[in-house]
Amino acid sequence: MTKQLLQTDLLVIGGGASGLAAAIAAKRICGDRFSVCIAEQNPRVGKKILVTGNGRCNLGNTSKDYAAYHGSLTAVLPEFLSQTLSSKEFFQTMGLYCREETDGRLYPHSNQASSVLDTLRLTTEAFGISVCCNCHITGIQQKQHTFFIQTSDGTIIAKAVIVATGGFAAPKTGSDGNAMKWLSVLGHHETNLSPALVAFQAEPKSLRTLKGIRISATVSALDAQENIIGKESGEVQFTENALSGICIMNLSARLSSENPTALSLNLLSHQTSSQTQAMLWELYSIRTQWRTEDWLTGLFQKKVGIQLLRSCKIPTDIPVYQVTPFQLERLSQMCHDWRFPVISRGNWQNAQVTAGGIPLEQLRKNSLESKWISGLFFSGEILDLHGECGGYNLNWAWCSGQYAGMEAVAYLKNTLERTV
Template sequence: MQTYTTDLMIIGGGASGLAAAVAAKQLYPEISVTILERNARVGKKILATGNGRCNLGNTNQDLEHYHGSFAEQCKKIFSDTQSAEIFFQNMGLLSRHETDGRLYPLSNQATSVLDAIRFTAQQLGVSIVCDCDVTALQKSENVLEVKTTQGVYPASAVILAVGGFAAPKTGSDGSAFSWLEQLGHTTVPTKPALVPFYTEPKLVHPLKGIRIPAEVSAVSESGTVLAKDT
């Protein structure tokens, strides 16, 4: 067991955790930043995104595309935040635009994205601790204590970048919600954003791998249209 003190502790070494670490060191080079990752290496989910191409963002950021309780804050966030394209360009990663606004690395390879952000974090002096499973997060006097399978890590500030319940096999198993509630935060019930549909395989098999702009309707066995989306 070990004790390791850092100014900023980031729990989760995925895309958001790595980006937060890079941004923190760019803004405040003098602080110490540490990433704790439960997997054997950081960025595991990055390699699976965008069918292995890694969608970096979208240039079409009209507010009409954003919904939910946080939509009102989007305008300020966009005005205060560097674009994804410039953020990655400063790491030496060039991007390409698709006609629908999607932004991909010029190489069309997710590995390029992971290498760019991982190497940049290391060059900036970010410490990365892998195979480190966080078990609890507690406040003690003026510091936050991050309890892990590798020891206790006191930190002046903590960023949780662990994801929700979306991919338990890669670490996003929802365990962080209980830590937040123990610290006095409130959470809202989580709901899946992307879910599978059970269909007749013969009907959809020929469509595998095809992507086109279209209106899709979900129809029940009785013929009722349950939902439509474009």
């Protein structure tokens, strides 16, 4: 017989962003009526929160742009958002003030992710929520309205459970998808998983001289037949083996079920290719005696200009007047269609979020409760919803956490009333 570790009314599995929000929301409603406990496998809660937003934590977004979210649960997202506090309001209730930056991005006023975690941790403590760290959940069973939750050290007994174990992205922070093994025994399966908010690896030879450079571009993702399967404008960042940056990461979030075979960068999307050609002829005549490596000075960063010339097979050490009309035309095309064949999508280790998860069809209508198991709820990245860059994923973590917490308390009240 396994040791009984503890008994609680509500067990939240996973002490990440959405698990902490779920526990706080539940306890805020139920007060002393029900006990709430968080089981976290790491030695401390909220490890991932500390690395978000480059240590600043882009904790939400004020925009109501539903197009920034993807996955089957987007169908019910407006409903959930309308019934929960916005990210800004949720943190204000805990005394954490936010600053709003461009495009509605919210950050803690301190600009430190640790203040977000401290606020959640200290609120949890003040509310009397128990936190069991180093507690790895390995299985779950329900018998007559009671859950028996297995850990490596014994069994936890609970009347309701919220699974907030995250997805597969950034497994070093604890979210390695292990929960899917024991959830599958209960009939829950994730769909269409892929790493999202991630870079695309490209041929290192083409990137060698560009490493570290950031440029603005409109990027088209192309399939093997050269059809455009996604398009996004913004900052592109070159690394030694990949194209990254917000623009590329957002493309990866949109193209969760397909991988492009190439990325095409339009560096001058504000003008047509014939305007670009005319501009290059003008530069040709003004700078005709200059060396080609200086021809594009002021138009692009030096290394970008040189790489463009190399891609068009124009030597960089000849006078501009030696460039042929054919080469000039090619360069003008290249400014609008600079190709980078994609080798692969980045992996779970460097992805920020999981595309895919438990789909809408496995949940009750307008609810985060399991379709089959009463009293079992889900929140956060484990669900089939992911957002683009800009605070949308944490928006979802707080929103779904609050919603699952509210639903779990309503469930506890109902079951208790039935059994009294």
